[in-house]
Amino acid sequence: MTSCQTLPEPVLATPAFSWRPLLLLAFGAFWTVTLEMLPAGLLPAMGADLGVRPSRVGLLVTVWALTVGITTVPLSRATRRWRRPSVLAMSLVVLGLSTVLTAIAPTYLTVAATRLIAAAGHGLFWSVLLVYAASLAPEGLAGRAISVVLAGPILASVIGLPLGTWLAGPFGWRWVVGTVGAAMVLGALMLVRLLPDDDVPRVVPAEREGRDPTAYLVIGGALLGALALLAHFAVFTFVAPLSTQGWNLSADSVGPLLLVFGIAGAAGLGLSGAVPDRFGQHALIAVVALLAVTFAVLACLGDSPAAVRGLVAAWGLLLGMLPPLLQGQVIGVASPEFRDAAGAILVTVFNLGIAAGAVVGGQVIDLWGLDRLLPVAAVVSLLSAVGLGLLMRQRLTPTTAPMP
Structure with a gap:
């Protein structure tokens, strides 16, 4: 038996x-x-x-x-x-x-x-x-x-x-x-x-092209993220005159200040990798909102060199966290068929936002003066955070696909 x-x-x-x-x-x-x-x-x-x-x-x-x-x-x-x-x-x-x-x-x-x-x-x-x-x-x-x-x-x-x-x-x-x-x-x-090869070629089914149900989440997230990057580059492009004319720092202080920004950015990148993917959407909104707060406080405390250095470090930390959190969330809401298109849309919108940042910053300075640049950047960042919050409420819809 x-x-x-x-x-x-x-x-x-x-x-x-x-x-x-x-x-x-x-x-x-x-x-x-x-x-x-x-x-x-x-x-x-x-x-x-x-x-x-x-x-x-x-x-x-x-x-x-x-x-x-x-x-x-x-x-x-x-x-x-x-x-x-x-x-x-x-x-x-x-x-x-x-x-x-x-x-x-x-x-x-x-x-x-x-x-x-x-x-x-x-x-x-x-x-x-x-x-x-x-x-x-x-x-x-x-x-x-x-x-x-x-x-x-x-x-x-x-x-x-x-x-x-x-x-x-x-x-x-x-x-x-x-x-x-x-x-x-x-x-x-x-x-x-x-590099390991893909399991399958990158084929997009013809019947899904152009009308993917997750497209509006991808495009909306990319545009709102680009708005935050526009605010950043509008200020960062003119950080040298801001340092000497707005924050009363010497010209020799600009290089070390940028080094502080870069080191803080690297730390922010490391922090973003430690954020679990399931919390990424909340962390993203918090980062953009805190970026708005940082710009606003910089506009108010620009006459204190010590405060400026600390706030620039906070700015760099937040900026280091922003791209990976934003890109992870935008790619994450895309359906498998739309994921490659999402990558292209992100690159396109981001670069247009970067290019527009310097132009917008220059226009603000020409129209209203250098001292208005930080408040405008704070408002733009806040609009980005509010928009992302409204968009991310629809993050877990039935058509939303998990990350690969």
Whole structure:
């Protein structure tokens, strides 16, 4: 007689958090953002070499953001049937090769043309980057995966831009830009060899295109988040005159103040990764609301240098938390079919918000004066927080899909 035994159910282990591909993606993100910001640090050297005013070199940053905003969605649609690692590697190759061409370009117009090509590759890279990073994480850890990848841009602002600016002195701006281009080509080769492949191609069913039920949540969240970024960049673009004319700091204090901002931003990024995904929507609204409070208090206590330093550190901390929380929530509300489109929409709206920030800040100063810039930024941030709160009340609808 055979006895029947009930076998114990297997214990399912929680999937391990895979660091290597996320660090590779952060490596690529570091170089792309370093390239994006380099003209700001190389203004005098590039202007003298190319025979143009520094303001025309600075225009390369604005044109970059506009190009990203215009080209990202069309390029994302054109490559939507490609596997994500292939898109990431290809866009990084385009970035790297066009950057090498920038390093040897003889005139300002050719530099601008190569930067336009690089900006298009940058937008495509970022439209896929965070969606793919989220897909690599176990359930409930997508926000942490995004924060790991976003360490790359933070390090670009804290290390990449200052180091590139410093090295341009002894070696020249062309050597610095060419090195960045070569590093991105190397990064593309690493991505091809070491990134795990998608399970399926990125195919969007034709019958769902254009009328996805989660589209309004994605677009609304991206627009409201861009509003907060607009407020930030409206102030940050003019932080030097604010420091000397509004906060009574010396010109020599601006550099250390920005260093405090960058270090606090890195800390904020780390904090955002520690926020569980299920609390992300509440943390996002709180961060944007506190950003509004910080701008308002800065406007009131700008005559106290100690208070200014503490408030700038709080500003950097909040700004470091904002992008990963916002991107995690916007991608999280998208249906699986709309998730790649969500990545493209985020990149497009964010870059348009960044480009508009400097313009809006300049208009506020011209119309009402420098002392009105912080109160306006506080109001804009508050509107963003209120809008996100109203939108996120619909976060858990039946059509909302969980993070991959």
